[in-house]
Amino acid sequence: MKITPRKNEVAAVVQLLESDGYDSAEALAKDVIKRVAELFADREFYAFVHRFGPGQLQIAWGPFTSDAEVVKFANKAKLGGEAMSLKLCSTGAFLARLGKNQIAPSERCATCNHPHGAHEHPTFGGRCAVRGCACKQDVK
Numbered sequence: 001m002k003i004t005p006r007k008n009e010v011a012a013v014v015q016l017l018e019s020d021g022y023d024s025a026e027a028l029a030k031d032v033i034k035r036v037a038e039l040f041a042d043r044e045f046y047a048f049v050h051r052f053g054p055g056q057l058q059i060a061w062g063p064f065t066s067d068a069e070v071v072k073f074a075n076k077a078k079l080g081g082e083a084m085s086l087k088l089c090s091t092g093a094f095l096a097r098l099g100k101n102q103i104a105p106s107e108r109c110a111t112c113n114h115p116h117g118a119h120e121h122p123t124f125g126g127r128c129a130v131r132g133c134a135c136k137q138d139v140k
């Protein structure tokens with residue numbers, strides 16, 4: 001997984017590293033890992049989904065940070081069968097929408113009519129992840 005740290009993520013970790021509230025490096029490290037996991041919930045990731053054929057067990061690997069990274073992995077894996085790249089939408093964005101507006105998961109974006117869950121976190125622009133959709137705003 002190739003991560004390019006975002007400004008808000010760096011700031012959140014720096015805040016922990018510069019705090020005086022830790023007696024041990026272990027305790028600080030645990031909180032850093034937990035905080036990074038929370039921050040990553042606001043991102044979208046990708047999974048490489050594979051099966052050898054219809055009716056076969058599906059197995060997925062990930063997360064990856066881009067579709068291109070999935071393709072690169074798939075080319076290395078050379079599994080044959082059927083495979084696809086699956087976008088993993090942000091659970092943080094989904095929960096933020098629920099918390100703010102009590103929007104039912106089935107409600108759709110007023111701009112493009114795709115589910116709210118298909119849009120990235122508003123902090124990062126709120127663009128719709130549906131392939132070919134030009135919607136740049138998750139309208140509530």
Ligand SMILES: [Zn+2]
Nearest residue numbers: 109112128135
């Ligand atoms: Zn939309």
Ligand SMILES: [Zn+2]
Nearest residue numbers: 112114128133
């Ligand atoms: Zn859309």
